[in-house]
Amino acid sequence: MDLSLKGIYNKLYGFFGPQRWWPADSAFEVMIGAILTQNTSWANVEKAIANLKKNKLLEASRLYGLSDARLALLIRSAGYYNVKTKRLKSFLEFFIKDYKASHKKMAQADTMALREKLLSVKGIGPETADSILLYALGKPVFVVDAYTKRIFARHKIINDAGDYGSVQRIFMKNLPKDAGLFNEYHALLVRLGKEYCSKNNPKCTSCPLS
DNA sequence: CACCAGGCAAGTA
DNA sequence: TACTTGCATGGT
Numbered sequence: 001m002d003l004s005l006k007g008i009y010n011k012l013y014g015f016f017g018p019q020r021w022w023p024a025d026s027a028f029e030v031m032i033g034a035i036l037t038q039n040t041s042w043a044n045v046e047k048a049i050a051n052l053k054k055n056k057l058l059e060a061s062r063l064y065g066l067s068d069a070r071l072a073l074l075i076r077s078a079g080y081y082n083v084k085t086k087r088l089k090s091f092l093e094f095f096i097k098d099y100k101a102s103h104k105k106m107a108q109a110d111t112m113a114l115r116e117k118l119l120s121v122k123g124i125g126p127e128t129a130d131s132i133l134l135y136a137l138g139k140p141v142f143v144v145d146a147y148t149k150r151i152f153a154r155h156k157i158i159n160d161a162g163d164y165g166s167v168q169r170i171f172m173k174n175l176p177k178d179a180g181l182f183n184e185y186h187a188l189l190v191r192l193g194k195e196y197c198s199k200n201n202p203k204c205t206s207c208p209l210s
Numbered sequence: 211c212a213c214c215a216g217g218c219a220a221g222t223a
Numbered sequence: 224t225a226c227t228t229g230c231a232t233g234g235t
Contacts, residue, residue, distance in 0.1 A: 038217040044233055045216090079232040083218085125218050145216050190216055199214065200235085 019187035022135035027103035030136035060101035087123025147193030
């Protein structure tokens with residue numbers, strides 16, 4: 001049995017097939033979605049994004065120009081709407097002032113330097129920063145989330161389901177630095193977490209990794 | 211009714 | 224450094 005990280009990936013890919021992440025039509029939509037989905041179900045985020053699209057507001061300067069009250073109302077379905085309104089605004093200010101609202105300009109920056117800059121934006125923590133780097137900009141950074149920690153802790157593949165950085169390093173030191181692989185791997189872990197390794201199913205019944 | 215969902219910042223010891 | 228708490232909707 002192959003318990004290597006690549007072996008687990010191969011097994012998941014064979015079971016689920018390609019996931020084609022991130023579910024979004026543009027890099028900007030990925031960045032906004034990454035903030036909106038913090039500790040929130042994706043279904044609720046989809047409604048908020050659809051709301052923005054319907055009003056033709058999924059664009060940096062237009063979003064930034066909205067009043068906090070108006071923006072909060074538009075993203076209401078994603079929960080924590082007051083907090084997320086401030087987080088979206090702080091990110092948009094950074095994105096507009098430092099990169100002229102261009103994800104292409106942003107992608108030219110050195111990956112680790114950009115990561116530090118993203119982390120300095122209020123409301124962007126490690127998972128949100130890495131989601132933007134990987135899924136919006138195509139940088140080879142592994143995204144760790146609640147599913148990742150739960151799956152690997154539950155299956156005892158990593159003994160220390162510790163802090164974000166230590167889990168991330170395990171992946172990045174044991175896999176080729178390939179954005180396509182990191183993209184698909186994390187997407188597959190989310191799929192597995194939702195369907196087989198959820199809190200509702202603590203024994204991972206019929207889990208493809210078992 | 212309770213619990214959960216693709217976190218983060220701020221406060222406390 | 225290592226906890227704890229507030230934030231909030233919508234589905235199961």
